[in-house]
Amino acid sequence: xxEHCLLFRFxxxxxxxxxxxxxxxxxxCAVMGILNATPDSFSDGGQHLSLEAALHSAQQMxxxxxxxLDIGGESTRPNAEPVEAATELDRILPLIRALKGAGxxxxxxxxxxxxxxxxxxxxxxLVNDVTGLRDPAMVRxxxxxxxxxxxxxxxxxxxxxxxxxxxxxxxxxxxSYLHSRAAEVKAAxxxxxxxxxxxxxxxTLEHNLALLRAxxxxxxxPDPVLVAASRKRLIDYLAxxxxxxERDAGSLALHLDAAxxxxxxxxxxxxxxxxxxxxxxxxxxxxDD
Ligand SMILES: Nc1nc2ncc(COP(=O)(O)OP(=O)(O)O)nc2c(=O)[nH]1
Numbered sequence: 001x002x003e004h005c006l007l008f009r010f011x012x013x014x015x016x017x018x019x020x021x022x023x024x025x026x027x028x029c030a031v032m033g034i035l036n037a038t039p040d041s042f043s044d045g046g047q048h049l050s051l052e053a054a055l056h057s058a059q060q061m062x063x064x065x066x067x068x069l070d071i072g073g074e075s076t077r078p079n080a081e082p083v084e085a086a087t088e089l090d091r092i093l094p095l096i097r098a099l100k101g102a103g104x105x106x107x108x109x110x111x112x113x114x115x116x117x118x119x120x121x122x123x124x125x126l127v128n129d130v131t132g133l134r135d136p137a138m139v140r141x142x143x144x145x146x147x148x149x150x151x152x153x154x155x156x157x158x159x160x161x162x163x164x165x166x167x168x169x170x171x172x173x174x175x176s177y178l179h180s181r182a183a184e185v186k187a188a189x190x191x192x193x194x195x196x197x198x199x200x201x202x203x204t205l206e207h208n209l210a211l212l213r214a215x216x217x218x219x220x221x222p223d224p225v226l227v228a229a230s231r232k233r234l235i236d237y238l239a240x241x242x243x244x245x246e247r248d249a250g251s252l253a254l255h256l257d258a259a260x261x262x263x264x265x266x267x268x269x270x271x272x273x274x275x276x277x278x279x280x281x282x283x284x285x286x287x288d289d
Pocket of ligand 1: 034044072077109130152196
C-alpha cells in the first residue's frame with residue numbers, strides 16, 4: 001500500500017519531527033470530511049451553521065476515523081453569493097478554535113488570504129484554496145505560517161467556469177498546471193502540497209471522467225493527490241440522481257475507484273461511510289497483492 005506524506009513547519013496531530021519539518025504520514029487513502037459552515041453550499045447548506053451542529057458532525061466524523069476536517073465558510077458553487085471575509089471568519093473561527101487540539105487535522109477551505117491567515121492562527125493546519133493559491137498573498141500566508149496547501153485546478157471563476165469549458169488535452173493541461181504550481185509554491189516556501197484536479201470546476205462530464213481515469217498518472221508524481229467528487233453533478237449525469245444530497249453512493253463509487261488508482265485522500269460529505277468502505281477495499285486488495 002502506498003505511503004503518503006505531508007510536511008508542516010509547526011506541530012500537527014499524529015506527526016513525527018524530521019529535519020524538513022513535522023511530517024504527517026499515512027498509508028492508503030485517507031478521508032477529508034467536509035464541514036461547510038455555510039447557508040448555501042450546494043448539497044449541505046445550512047446543516048452546520050450552528051456551532052453545536054458543526055461540532056456534533058465533527059466529533060462523529062473524528063470518531064469514525066476521518067483523517068482531516070475541511071472547514072468552509074463560503075460556497076464555491078457556480079453563481080454562489082460572494083461572502084465578505086468578516087462573515088466567512090464569523091462562520092469558521094469558532095469551529096476551528098473549538099476543534100483545535102482535538103487531535104484531528106483541520107483544513108480551511110477558503111479563497112481569501114486574510115481568512116486563511118486568521119484560520120491558521122486559530123488552529124487550522126492546511127489551506128484548501130480552490131483557486132490554486134492564485135493570489136500571491138495566499139502563498140505568503142501559507143509559507144509564513146508553515147502550512148501545507150491543497151492546490152486545485154479551476155478553469156475561470158466559480159461564476160463563469162461551467163459556461164463553456166474547453167481544453168485541447170484536459171489531462172495534460174491540468175496535470176501540467178498542478179505540477180508547475182506545486183513547484184512554484186514550494187519554491188516560495190510552502191512546505192508541502194496536495195494536488196487536486198478540481199472535479200466540476202470548469203469541466204464537462206467528459207473532462208471530469210478523463211481526469212478521474214488519469215488519477216494514477218497524477219498520483220505517480222511526488223505530491224499526494226486529493227480527489228473530491230462528492231455529490232457533484234457528474235453523478236447525476238452518470239446515474240440520474242438530480243438531488244445532490246442523494247449522491248453519496250455514487251460519490252463512494254468514484255472515490256473507491258480513485259483510491260485504487262492511488263489517490264492519497266478523498267474529500268467526502270458521507271465521511272464515515274467512506275472510511276468504512278475504504279478500509280474494506282484496502283483489506284480486500286491486500287489479499288489480492
Ligand atoms: N480541494 C477542493 N476543495 C473543494 N471545496 C469545495 C468544493 C465544492 O463542494 P462543497 O464544499 O460540498 O460545496 P460548496 O462549495 O457549495 O460549499 N469542491 C472542492 C474540490 O473539488 N476540491
